[in-house]
Amino acid sequence: MNVSAPFITRPIATTMLMVALLLVGMVAYLMLPVAPLPQVDFPTIQVTAQLPGTSPETMASTVATPLERQFSQIAGVAQLTSVSGIGTSAITVQFNLSRNIDAAAQDIQAAINAAAGQLPKNLPSPPTYKKTNPSDAPVMILALTSEILPLTTINDYADNIVAQQLSQVDGVALVLIAGAKKAAVRIEASPVALAGRGLGLEDIRAAVSIANLNAPKGTLNGPRQGYTLENNDQLMTAENYRPIIVAWRNGSPVRLSDVSTVVDGAEESRGLGTYNGKPSILLIIQRQPGVNVIATVERIRAALPHLQASIPPAIDVHIVSDRTQTIRASVSDVQFTLILTIGLVVMVIFLFLRNLKATLIPSVTVPLSLIGTFAVMYLLGYSLDNLSLMALTIAVGFVVDDAIVMLENIYRHVEEGMEPYEAALKGAGEIGFTIISISCSLIAVFIPLLLMGGIVGRLFREFAMTVTVTIVVSAIVSLTLTPMMCSRLLRHSDGTGNPVTRAFNRAVDRMVEAYRRGLERVLRHQTLTLLITLATVGATIWLYVAMPKGFLPQQDTGLITAVAEAGPEVSFVEMQRLVGKVIEAIKHDPDVIGAVAVIGVSPINPTPNAGHLAITLKNRDQRQALAGNIVERLKRLVAPLPGMVVYFQPVQEIQILLADKELSRVDGV
Secondary structure (H helix, E strand, C coil): CCCCHHHHHCHHHHHHHHHHHHHHHHHHHHHCCECCCCCCCCCEEEEEEECCCCCHHHHHHHHHHHHHHHHCCCCCEEEEEEEEECCEEEEEEEECCCCCHHHHHHHHHHHHHHCHHHCCCCCCCCCEEEEECCCCCCCEEEEEEECCCCHHHHHHHHHHHHHHHHHCCCCEEEEEEECCCCEEEEEEECHHHHHHCCCCHHHHHHHHHHHCCCCCCCEEECCCCEEECCCCCCCCCHHHHCCCEEEEECCEEEEHHHHEEEEEEECCCCEEEEECCEEEEEEEEEECCCCCHHHHHHHHHHHHHHHHHHCCCCEEEEEEEECHHHHHHHHHHHHHHHHHHHHHHHHHHHHHHCCHHHHHHHHHHHHHHHHHHHHHHHHCCCCECHHHHHHHHHHHHHHHHHHHHHHHHHHHHHHCCCCHHHHHHHHHHHHHHHHHHHHHHHHHHCHHHHHCCHHHHHHHHHHHHHHHHHHHHHHHHHHHHHHHHHHHHCCCCCCCCCHHHHHHHHHHHHHHHHHHHHHHHHHHCHHHHHHHHHHHHHHHHHHHHHCCCCCCCCCCCCEEEEEEECCCCCCHHHHHHHHHHHHHHHCCCCCEEEEEEEEECCCCCCCCCEEEEEEEECCHHHCCCCHHHHHHHHHHHHCCCCCCEEEEEECCHHHHHHCCCCCEEEECC
């Protein structure tokens, strides 16, 4: 049975089908999201509980431990970790990849309810949970600074205007505020003054709660009219709190200002965000799953001028990190490699066929097979990432094989004197089954990758599926469009050609003759050839064992993370000074643009003696050293600093995907 015959006899219908495939593929290409790696979602839930003022040890024993006992009994839990800090505990529950995240969330809520009787009775609110994906790294980090405005004012604009409007940008999933400085009134009680009046901290708490109660006041009703009292008892400034009467002693009121110092400040005084050493409010922007990273960041950049105009001119907005710079570079390199590969393949075909019309056939079918793959990738929910584009690059060799096998067999009959139409029918009938069998054998190679489980299986499934789809599309194009074009474009040649063709033919003949002589020598020394083969196999095995191994090649994303730790006895003020010294030392490196840091107690740092840093490097073409070498330089820069231990790690996409937090250690003196 000749599968290609209906398509050869119906060239217009075949052409229209291929044009439709081309258009659908091109539209799908424009709609495919762009990402560094395939989207891999981890079924992970984070549970947070807060008890203000409690030590980390107490939080771990009285809050985290009862919750962990209940969570460990849930089916399908793969990993359970918790971090307890001052007044807060965060428990991360990671389930097996096959577990449904919605069903897991219901089990988490049931476990929280079961642990309620074992938790402290004075928890201000029950523990809360949210679905998270540790592989969702921020696509952009912004820093808001000001030379004249306090951080509390900057935080108000960042929280109420900038973060709210950025959250509405298409593709943005979440905007987190690091180093938040929410405005608050701080009451610092004087133990001596309280003791002298026979009062305690509970008296202050009760008085402040009663005076600051914002509750309905009722209504005034008359025979004709009714009026609802709308007086607001909410106190907003320290000046409003100072006159509050705490108690009466000897017929005189004891006011809050008599027994304490009341000041306007921040809700959390032991946490701070910095940008290049300046206090700042940091905005961490995360994208929605499956959206185009580059398009999302472009929309954010387009919205920044409008946001800048919506806040006071005294507030400066800095772009600290743009993750798309490395994504653009890596994807562009792979796209260039793909185009170059197609060009080289077409050039080689032209050199050996020496026929422009014959070369035109694979020049059309090879790109068409790749473009048609984009349509299937879109239907499968895949993205344009390093692995899928690498799969397309590798598949070029498979795609051109199908086209060449069909083309050469038909071209052989044309050179023997057969008319192109009859040659296409006969050649396609002879080679059609071969193309199908080749495609099936190639697909079988990738079956183990398609069936592989775990994180690695999910990561490489898109790679294997993309290659498989490309092979299938290539087989379809080679069985339909290729023979049809051969029947219309191929012409018989007399074999003489022009001087360039004759010179190339002579060169090829000399290569074939040299190969024949070399083969004869090898066959005369079979024992020596066998020994060399065995030695080559042995050397290959030895090199495989000795060669360094890794999951993926090292990447340079232009971003370095660091963790700075001091002793547990270090105060927040001293910690701020030490981290400032680290930032000043880091800024002396010529390849560093800037650094942001989050110091003290925050969702990122559970303890006040830790600081997280993100160090931004210059573009790859503007610096001479790779990120790994820069890390070694930074280690030497911070090594002389006393009282501080710093861990550095270049950020890599695969580490972001696997949420790898392992850092190399550098000890300060």
